[in-house]
Amino acid sequence: MIVFTRTMHVRMxxxxxxxxxxxxxxxxxxxxxxxxxxxxxxxxGNPARIAWTARYDSLADLESYLARLLELRQDSxxxxxxxxxxxxxxxxxxxxxxxxxx
Numbered sequence: 001m002i003v004f005t006r007t008m009h010v011r012m013x014x015x016x017x018x019x020x021x022x023x024x025x026x027x028x029x030x031x032x033x034x035x036x037x038x039x040x041x042x043x044x045g046n047p048a049r050i051a052w053t054a055r056y057d058s059l060a061d062l063e064s065y066l067a068r069l070l071e072l073r074q075d076s077x078x079x080x081x082x083x084x085x086x087x088x089x090x091x092x093x094x095x096x097x098x099x100x101x102x
Contacts, residue, residue, distance in 0.1 A: 002062050009093035015048055018088035020049040022050045025085060028078055033068050048090075061099065069097040 010018035026037040037052040
């Protein structure tokens with residue numbers, strides 16, 4: 001099992017808006033790509049972070065998702081949603097991690 005997590009820092013004053021938009025993005029990805037993203041925030045540490053986590057059977061499945069995600073950027077509604085979310089984020093703080101369950 002492959003676990004993919006995308007984490008980013010959000011502007012503290014926009015945290016509530018960022019969480020709302022992150023959830024909407026997860027719903028849009030589920031509707032358009034069929035991928036279940038879990039939206040999470042930290043319990044400890046820096047509270048101004050958001051993460052999406054998804055699980056895949058293989059690295060090939062993750063690669064397929066990432067390719068379809070790039071294609072989804074052609075969708076104007078999704079692009080608008082991502083643009084609004086980006087306004088709540090701290091630039092250059094996105095981090096992707098890929099884990100394998102044991």
